[in-house]
Amino acid sequence: MPRDPLIGIVGKPSSGKSTTLNSLTDASAAVGAFPFTTIEPNRATGYLQVDCACARFGKQSLCKPNYGWCEDGKRHVPIMLLDVAGLVPGAHSGRGLGNKFLDDLRQADALIHVVDVSGTTDAEGKATRGYDPLQDIEWLQDEIRLWIEGNLLKRWGSIVRKHTATRASAVETLQAQFGGYGANAKLVARALSLVPDLPPLEQWDSACVTRVVRAFMAVKFPTVLALNKIDHPDADKNVSKILLRHPDTRAVLTSAITELFLRKLDRQGFVRYQRGTEFVDTAEDDPALRPLDDKLQQRIENVRDLILYRFGSTGVMQVLQAAAAALDLVPVYTVKNIHTFAGGSGPHVFRDCFLVKRGTSVRSVARLIMGDVTIAAIETVGGVRAAEDDPVAPGQNDILSFKLAPRSL
Ligand SMILES: Nc1nc2c(ncn2[C@@H]2O[C@H](COP(=O)(O)OP(=O)(O)OP(=O)(O)O)[C@@H](O)[C@H]2O)c(=O)[nH]1
Ligand SMILES: [Mg+2]
Structure with missing residues (x-):
């Protein structure tokens, strides 16, 4: 993965891919643009929440990322997402433009498979009741396999x-x-x-080819299931069935629509919602917030009881974290001054952060970020020299300063 990681969002039509994508990308805080000049139409910038290095050194108040944002040691690092249009059974043989959509997938490093666990949409995404979503997990994997095999x-x-x-x-x-x-x-x-x-x-x-392609898929497209629409009354039994049948898959329960709802109320000043958590304050907790009418108050109570207190969160941020974990991504911070962690002349720290695979060598990180320039030395915390082939891991060689060689004449 010698470039920025790309997470593909896949699933059948109406499973909630766009809702999930919107709830991962809608950043209402002041957010810097992502360092890409051209963003293709089906790509969007999501934000992965990580524990920021600033908290390790008690420098939360000085942390000001160039891209994304950091709130009290929780940093939101930009990560590219790819919205693959809805896939239907037979996609590998071209049904529903399937070939074209599968081609989009090539560049993805990991997949989030959004599964509608409410059972209210059939294999093609049409409205129904009592559909068994267990089938969706299998046929989608099969479509991808048959496409690669083909x-x-x-x-x-x-x-x-x-x-x-x-x-x-x-x-x-x-x-x-x-x-x-x-x-x-x-x-x-x-x-x-x-x-x-x-x-x-x-x-x-x-x-044999099938076995090889299956193995290739497992390493090329590690997949996380977003078991979406858990707010629906039929979701529980379907989730249990899926987890029983696929005990080893990475799965996260989500209600993407709830995440969007809470963010909207937060933007409008009715609630204060801490993303990724179960905490939603209303005017009852903080009189500075706008008062809710009875109907909205009741909806918030329901969201708390049915989603937040039961599952701990809407799950949307966790699904992106699970995809990053499947890829073994580690945030690496590059700083100008290894002692103060400042990026330039100002006091702000840890301005730049990149996501790289655990075990990537310090040399590869340097090349990825600095390009082909000659680097005289690489320093890590305490001003310690890092060896070029030292690997990056969480808390280890993850704060780096590159000293450029003076340009030779
Ligand atoms: N109850 C419930 N409905 C949801 C949830 N997420 C999405 N939906 C609804 O499901 C429907 C489809 O959602 P989309 O996000 O458009 O689905 P999609 O997978 O992008 O669909 P295509 O673009 O057609 O492939 C919409 O009516 C959403 O409001 C959820 O968490 N709970
Ligand atoms: Mg969509």
Whole structure:
């Protein structure tokens, strides 16, 4: 992942993808733009909440990010999201523009699969009642697999001929095929290592290809389920069924519509809502807030009882955190002054933050951020010199200062 991470949001029509995306991107606080000049129409900037380094050093009051924002040590770091249009069964063979939508997915590093657990929409997203959303989890994975498999099998004959003629390794041959998904040799090797007893590539039958593609998907597209619409009365039984059937999947319960509702009331001054938590203050708690009429008061009570107190939050921020965790992302702070953590001449600290994969070397971080310039030294907390191949981990080599070499004449 030698660029900024990209999280794809997938699911069938009407599962709540756009609502989820809006609730992750609508930033009402003063927010800096994201450092991208062109943003494609289906991309949006979301904000991932992390524990900011400023809290580690008691410098919360001086923390002023260049991008995103930081509130009392909780930092909201921009992260790119990709809204993939609704996929329907048969998408891999082109149904409902499925091919085009699946092509959009290529660039994603992780997926959030939004599942409508209310059972009020069928496989195509049409209104119904009592639909079993367990099916959606399986068919969506199958669509992605069949699409990747289809792309591979179309050319299988010539792939094998070239593989044998050039005496390439399976990793080399597959890397050439999976390059379009942004996969490098390391990722392909990791996928192959997940498939036991794999014969030489020229002997693979279609069952072998399926196993390989499944493994490739697991490493290329780690997926988090957003079990959405938990505010609906039928959601409970469907959630239990899904968790029972898929105990090892990463799943987060969400009510995206509730998140949007609370944010709207917060913007209008009726409530003070602490995002990602169960805390909603009203005029009863703070007279500075606008008073609520009975109807709104009742709706807030319901949201508290049915969502916030039961589940601890609307789940929307947590789903993005789960996707970042599936990718093993670590916030790395680059500073000009390693002793004060200031970014420029002003007093503000930790102005720049980037998300990189845990284990990325300090050298790679430098290249990612600084480009091809020659760096004389890299320092971390306490002014300690970091070795170029030191890995980044939370709390470890995650605050860095690059000293540029004087330009040689
Ligand atoms: N009850 C409930 N309804 C929701 C929730 N999230 C979304 N919805 C509703 O579900 C419907 C579809 O939501 P969208 O966000 O447009 O769904 P989508 O997945 O983007 O749909 P397509 O763009 O057609 O693929 C809308 O009527 C939303 O208001 C939720 O958390 N609870
Ligand atoms: Mg939509």
